[in-house]
Amino acid sequence: xxxxxxxxxxxxxxxxxxxxxxxxxxxxxxxxxxxxxxxxxxxxxxxxxxxxxxxxxxxxxxxxxxxxxxxxxxxxxxxxxxxxxxxxxxxxxxxxxxxxxxxxxxxxxxxxxxxxxxxxxxxxxxxxxxxxxxxxxxxxxxxxxxxxxxxxxxxxxxxxxxxxxxxxxxxxxxxxxxxxxxxxxxxxxxxxxxxxxxxxxxxxxxxxxxxxxxxxxxxxxxxxxxxxxxxxxxxxxxxxxxxxxxxxxxxxxxxxxxxxxxxxxxxxxxxxxxxxxxxxxxxxxxxxxxxxxxxxxxxxxxxxxxxxxxxxxxxxxxxxxxxxxxxxxxxxxxxxxxxxxxxxxxxxxxxxxxxxxxxxxxxxxxxxxxxxxxxxxxxxxxxxxxxxxxxxxxxxxxxxxxxxxxxxxxxxxxxxxxxxxxxxxxxxxxxxxxxxxxxxxxxxxxxxxxxxxxxxxxxxxxxxxxxxxxxxxxxxxxxxxxxxxxxxxxxxxxxxxxxxxxxxxxxxxxxxxxxxxxxxxxxxxxxxxxxxxxxxxxxxxxxxxxxxxxxxxxxxxxxxxxxxxxxxxxxxxxxxxxxxxxxxxxxxxxxxxxxxxxxxxxxxxxxxxxxxxxxxxxxxxxxxxxxxxxxxxxxxxxxxxxxxxxxxxxxxxxxxxxxxxxxxxxxxxxxxxxxxxxxxxxxxxxxxxxxxxxxxxxxxxxxxxxxxxxxxxxxxxxxxxxxxxxxxxxxxxxxxxxxxxxxxxxxx
Amino acid sequence: xxxxxxxxxxxxxxxxxxxxxxxxxxxxxxxxxxxxxxxxxxxxxxxxxxxxxxxxxxxxxxxxxxxxxxxxxxxxxxxxx
Numbered sequence: 039x040x041x042x043x044x045x046x047x048x049x050x051x052x053x054x055x056x057x058x059x060x061x062x063x064x065x066x067x068x069x070x071x072x073x074x075x076x077x078x079x080x081x082x083x084x085x086x087x088x089x090x091x092x093x094x095x096x097x098x099x100x101x102x103x104x105x106x107x108x109x110x111x112x113x114x115x116x117x118x119x120x121x122x123x124x125x126x127x128x129x130x131x132x133x134x135x136x137x138x139x140x141x142x143x144x145x146x147x148x149x150x151x152x153x154x155x156x157x158x159x160x161x162x163x164x165x166x167x168x169x170x171x172x173x174x175x176x177x178x179x180x181x182x183x184x185x186x187x188x189x190x191x192x193x194x195x196x197x198x199x200x201x202x203x204x205x206x207x208x209x210x211x212x213x214x215x216x217x218x219x220x221x222x223x224x225x226x227x228x229x230x231x232x233x234x235x236x237x238x239x240x241x242x243x244x245x246x247x248x249x250x251x252x253x254x255x256x257x258x259x260x261x262x263x264x265x266x267x268x269x270x271x272x273x274x275x276x277x278x279x280x281x282x283x284x285x286x287x288x289x290x291x292x293x294x295x296x297x298x299x300x301x302x303x304x305x306x307x308x309x310x311x312x313x314x315x316x317x318x319x320x321x322x323x324x325x326x327x328x329x330x331x332x333x334x335x336x337x338x339x340x341x342x343x344x345x346x347x348x349x350x351x352x353x354x355x356x357x358x359x360x361x362x363x364x365x366x367x368x369x370x371x372x373x374x375x376x377x378x379x380x381x382x383x384x385x386x387x388x389x390x391x392x393x394x395x396x397x398x399x400x401x402x403x404x405x406x407x408x409x410x411x412x413x414x415x416x417x418x419x420x421x422x423x424x425x426x427x428x429x430x431x432x433x434x435x436x437x438x439x440x441x442x443x444x445x446x447x448x449x450x451x452x453x454x455x456x457x458x459x460x461x462x463x464x465x466x467x468x469x470x471x472x473x474x475x476x477x478x479x480x481x482x483x484x485x486x487x488x489x490x491x492x493x494x495x496x497x498x499x500x501x502x503x504x505x506x507x508x509x510x511x512x513x514x515x516x517x518x519x520x521x522x523x524x525x526x527x528x529x530x531x532x533x534x535x536x537x538x539x540x541x542x543x544x545x546x547x548x549x550x551x552x553x554x555x556x557x558x559x560x561x562x563x564x565x566x567x568x569x570x571x572x573x574x575x576x577x578x579x580x581x582x583x584x585x586x587x588x589x590x591x592x593x594x595x596x597x598x599x600x601x602x603x604x605x606x607x608x609x610x611x612x613x614x615x616x617x618x619x620x621x622x623x624x625x626x627x628x629x630x631x632x633x634x635x636x637x638x639x640x641x642x643x644x645x646x647x648x649x650x651x652x653x654x655x656x657x658x659x660x661x662x663x664x665x666x667x668x669x670x671x672x673x674x675x676x677x678x679x680x681x682x683x684x685x686x687x688x689x690x691x692x693x694x695x696x697x698x699x700x701x702x703x704x705x706x707x708x709x710x711x712x713x714x715x716x717x718x719x720x721x722x723x724x725x726x727x728x729x730x731x732x733x734x735x736x737x738x739x740x741x742x743x744x745x746x747x748x749x750x751x752x753x754x755x756x757x758x759x760x761x762x763x764x765x766x767x768x769x770x771x772x773x774x775x776x777x778x779x780x781x782x783x784x785x786x
Numbered sequence: 787x788x789x790x791x792x793x794x795x796x797x798x799x800x801x802x803x804x805x806x807x808x809x810x811x812x813x814x815x816x817x818x819x820x821x822x823x824x825x826x827x828x829x830x831x832x833x834x835x836x837x838x839x840x841x842x843x844x845x846x847x848x849x850x851x852x853x854x855x856x857x858x859x860x861x862x863x864x865x866x867x
Contacts, residue, residue: 195829195830195833196799196826196829196830197795197796197798197830209795210793210794210795210862211793211794211795212793212794213794295867296866296867297867299867368862368863368865371862372862372864375861375862387794389795401867402865402866402867403867404867405866405867406865406866406867447793447859447861448791448793448838448859448861449838449841449843449857449859449861450840450841450857451841452840452841452842486866487843487864487866488866489843489845489864489865489866491845553865553866553867554865554866554867555866556866634846634847636842636843636844636845636846636847636850637842637843637844638842638843639842736842746866746867
């Protein structure tokens with residue numbers, strides 16, 4: 039990747055708010071989601087799930103179920119005879135179909151395919167599982183102790199010191215400087231402990247798929263996912279088949295937010311189809327989504343910060359303990375890397391811990407691991423600002439990381455936009471607006487890395503001059519619109535002339551998952567390069583038509599033209615005219631580009647919130663909320679605003695109400711939206727997004743990913759606002775009314 | 787020679803040294819040489835790492851150039867949501 043791709047230019051299409059290409063389909067119900075696909079002779083597949091948090095599976099008797107009329111296949115782990123080479127894929131197999139043990143309430147132990155839903159559900163009841171119930175552990179700090187119930191033997195990495203349970207799989211330490219010397223220079227040292235609950239991404243659409251495995255060893259899979267290439271690669275590895283024999287098509291997606299970056303139903307559906315010889319459709323009920331897909335990690339965090347009386351941080355220390363469910367996930371390390379990333383620190387030390395518990399395997403939730411770390415760090419900074427009588431934004435500006443800062447996780451930052459977001463927040467009317475009784479204002483900063491990765495784009499010039507664009511990433515945040523806009527911009531044609539589709543896995547080369555805030559950056563870069571490739575060919579065709587050298591042709595406003603008076607006098611030849619004669623000039627015209635688009639720039643955001651606390655009930659009302667984030671270049675501002683608003687809303691839910699609640703027996707008590715409280719429109723003010731545009735040098739248009747950073751600051755922002763409104767420092771999320779009321783009463 | 791900075795806990799595997807001198811001109815050579823010269827790092831290298839080169843993060847690009855003046859920092863393998 040060239041490092042400095044960005045070239046300043048006047049945009050004609052990029053930056054406008056064109057109609058979204060999927061809008062009509064979605065509001066009329068024509069869009070097809072995961073559960074909307076059917077096939078002739080299709081069977082209905084359902085999972086039998088463990089009712090225990092931790093249990094050894096002594097035996098599974100499927101004979102009665104298999105004998106039932108209408109039951110065409112029953113699968114257990116015994117049917118998955120192939121062992122994937124990769125440890126991570128073996129964990130995924132263990133997660134989608136339990137092996138020797140059920141590791142959480144809801145863990146799949148068997149599955150049935152039948153001619154109807156009712157027959158399948160009856161068959162599940164006929165399966166007899168003999169469990170030996172084992173002691174379980176849900177809490178991260180409990181799971182780390184020697185003597186805690188152990189989930190796995192021998193999985194601990196070499197980084198874990200002696201004296202911890204085998205549930206502690208990994209430890210990562212980051213930082214630099216002399217932490218003791220830094221604290222010795224401090225006028226004020228504050229040390230606090232924090233906890234956050236596991237939350238779910240809360241996507242509207244449950245997981246669903248339709249799998250067809252033929253007797254010829256070739257398969258087709260339709261599914262709702264953030265990455266159908268990932269689904270293909272993972273499923274083929276689990277089933278022991280060649281990836282090229284499985285074609286995966288991504289449906290429309292009703293939200294993912296990181297929760298659809300892995301597989302749950304798909305390998306099971308393929309195995310049921312293989313065994314039955316019929317297409318098998320599987321859909322999760324909401325209860326299954328909550329019990330058995332991937333929520334985020336819950337955490338226990340200690341933060342210690344030293345500061346001079348004028349607000350300069352002299353030392354910062356953090357211990358980030360994350361439980362990520364029953365298999366390894368790297369969340370604690372990400373918390374340890376991100377927590378202090380917004381600050382320029384001489385002395386910093388962080389430790390991240392990866393711990394397993396008897397919960398479903400955690401999945402990403404936008405920026406995995408970062409929001410909880412920001413909550414803890416930003417809470418202590420806010421408390422210190424209050425104690426020292428300093429403006430919270432001024433304090434952060436005094437300590438803010440900038441170009442040349444050695445980050446808390448090691449690398450030195452190139453040009454970054456944190457100070458710009460802080461200065462924009464300071465200047466915004468929100469920061470100086472008056473507050474009423476029982477009201478408080480909080481702010482917080484957040485950091486995320488952003489990624490690129492493998493990307494393929496193909497761009498066809500059709501005979502009538504329209505353009506068909508194929509990309510390989512499910513459209514979650516408006517990528518069909520933004521890719522069409524970048525193609526139109528580069529080609530110099532109207533946006534409406536381009537139609538972008540999401541290609542299946544047999545149509546384009548490998549594409550990374552739609553995650554890491556990567557798509558507008560990486561797929562956008564590839565789209566621009568594919569358009570430039572097509573332009574090169576069109577210039578050659580025009581040159582051949584005119585009888586001049588291709589180098590003597592330039593591309594201006596959607597047409598080829600002689601580059602200067604010496605090139606000859608020819609009227610411009612439009613894209614449409616070149617397309618119409620393509621058969622005469624050499625054949626169809628298409629551009630393509632394939633790249634591993636690494637080197638994406640990091641991202642920062644700053645949020646402000648006003649809250650009002652009811653001292654009688656502990657209820658919190660969010661009065662006003664403003665988001666400041668650097669987008670590099672907002673290709674379609676509506677979608678960028680949507681990402682910033684969505685991150686804020688999800689963070690508000692995480693901060694105020696959402697939590698996985700487990701009973702004494704380790705079973706989930708609130709597996710549905712009646713008992714798991716996500717914010718609804720009536721809970722929220724209008725989220726005011728302020729987009730900053732500081733060009734990313736690594737992208738031709740300066741684009742920077744925006745999908746994840748927006749969820750990093752809200753937990754801290756809300757905690758600081760509520761703590762100031764209630765007059766008591768809240769260190770445990772969610773700040774649900776009972777918890778807040780108890781804190782207010784304890785304060786006196 | 788390129789100076790590679792390890793994250794703190796990896797230094798436990800290199801006798802406490804966080805800054806390693808490695809002969810490499812690109813990412814592939816860097817990771818290969820690290821595994822050869824410091825076998826204790828192999829389990830983590832096999833699990834996967836990200837590498838920051840002059841402040842930009844790379845996961846897989848073997849031929850990403852590294853110069854003697856490059857700032858090279860080894861990181862846990864990063865992933866997003």
